[in-house]
Amino acid sequence: MAADTAAALPIPKVRDRQSVARWMHLWLLLLLIVMSLLSLGYGAADASLFRAFTALMTGDAISQTEQIILLDIRLPRLLLGITVGAALAVSGVLMQGLFRNPLADPGIVGVSAGASLGAVTAIVLGPLLPAALLALMGGALIALFAFAGAWIAMLILYRVSTRQGRTSVATMLLAGIALAALTGAVSGLLIYIADDQQLRDFTFWSLGSLGGTSWAKVWIAAPIVLAAILLATRLAHGLNCLALGEAAALHLGIRTERLKSGAVLLTAAATGLAVAVSGGIGFIGIVVPHLLRLATGPDHRPLLINAALLGAALLVGADIISRTLVAPAELPIGIVTAVLGAPVFLWILLRRRGLVDL
């Protein structure tokens, strides 16, 4: 639904793109707020947000059940949805800017798979670590390993698919397939040697939804993703210059090596965190930047902020659908994002094929 809202915006005259991009910050923020209120208000259990608000105003107490549903189930879930959606969309923008290629997306080219391998490694081999270290790391262990997995996958992918500053689309996609296959095989091996408890942990993790969100997950993921997004905006000008090619960016005064390793690191952090807390959720990273580029152009500065907002709104919207469509059961959110995202993506491709220059 969020995707439809953005897609329906008319493609503005090119001259206005900068001011449109600035207005877009406001519209997308409003969209995110509306989505958030909807997300807090609707759900399988009958806990009305409106009733909670009126209770606050009039001083009445709301029931303990309602309080728990709102504050300990829906609110952390909403915040995690915002975090993951923003992280996925921003990773998409960063990867596309880095590879100078609108088809780059962490889910498609094996970076999410690398993060998954990291997470599985943490679940299966984590207990081998010294107990003191484990106690210290706590819930952050999976996140840390997922980040490391995503980082290594990014480094391999960049090394393989980029030669002399040029990335071939075909090589990148094929390298991504090989990388996903390899990490899948190693993950499989780890699952094979896992014991029953670890298998349970793994299964819960790999279900890949925002269900069962605890405040602990929010506290791990949200600050890092927020920091990654803020740091990413500092790479915006460099990524604009990089669109002209690596040599041209250098001539324009950009320290390209620093820019590239920064983009790789931030993509890995955002993707790793998103995968660690929510499993694999696809299409946000490719659809959101595409829609925004069509509306406001490829300038990375507004694009990064807008992508974070639209990605968050889109994922929160998808989560509402996943919770309410077959309530009280839940649809995996990855299915919802794919069903919403893939057709929109195809439609954009058909309509503006020349412009995105594939």
Next chain:
Amino acid sequence: MFEAHDISVTIGRKTILSGVSCKAAPGQITAIIGPNGSGKTTLLRALSGDIPHTGHITLDGLDIGTADPALLAGLRAVLPQATPLAFPFTVQEVVSLGAMAGLSAQDPTLVERALADVDLIGYGPRFYQELSGGEQQRVQLARILAQVWQPQVDGAPRWLLLDEPVSSLDLAHQILVMRLAERFAQAGGGVIVILHDLNLTGMFADRVLMMSNGTLAHSGPPDSVLTDANIGAAYCCKVQSRQAPKEGRFFLLPHFI
């Protein structure tokens, strides 16, 4: 003064440039000529600070290898042979990237003036990817002009490094671009340009560097470098050059003799 001392470039096991020493002075157009694969582009890339090389290169005393890219961006701008763009930027956005990298960014009319200079008035809102090859080349030229808009700042020259700037241009725009380079040099800036067209070289160059097999075969004023014997040896074909009747400048008509 652009000075290169004993430059060698090896990529893989192949030596592309060996022992090239050359100079280019501000106020002049220095043309690099030579057959395909003779190392022209590699020499220009070394001068731009793009590729690892032995020997050292200085730009007005500043070591190219160790200088801050942002500082260099204020001193020289580089036009590549072709620039494919990954995303649908408009012409205006492309040119402003150059303006932002240079020292004259505060001038709001800079982008339009640069576009006017390359005969692309009104092209600002158009999509770069929808332009023809020649128009794209001129947009890129506008971008680097916007980067080093003033040929001289406080007596220090700015530099244009151009890799075949006229390769996909029609006759009129070839002349337009070469006149731009000439004006830039006359105003105190320095221009180093790779040219394939020996007639344009004869018309516009103040100094010629003739490359052959990765070495600098000849350098000097056009009259002394552009001789039948030099051209014949470097390009492996016999030629006969003539003087154009009106201005007494070198010209050459490619044909069999």
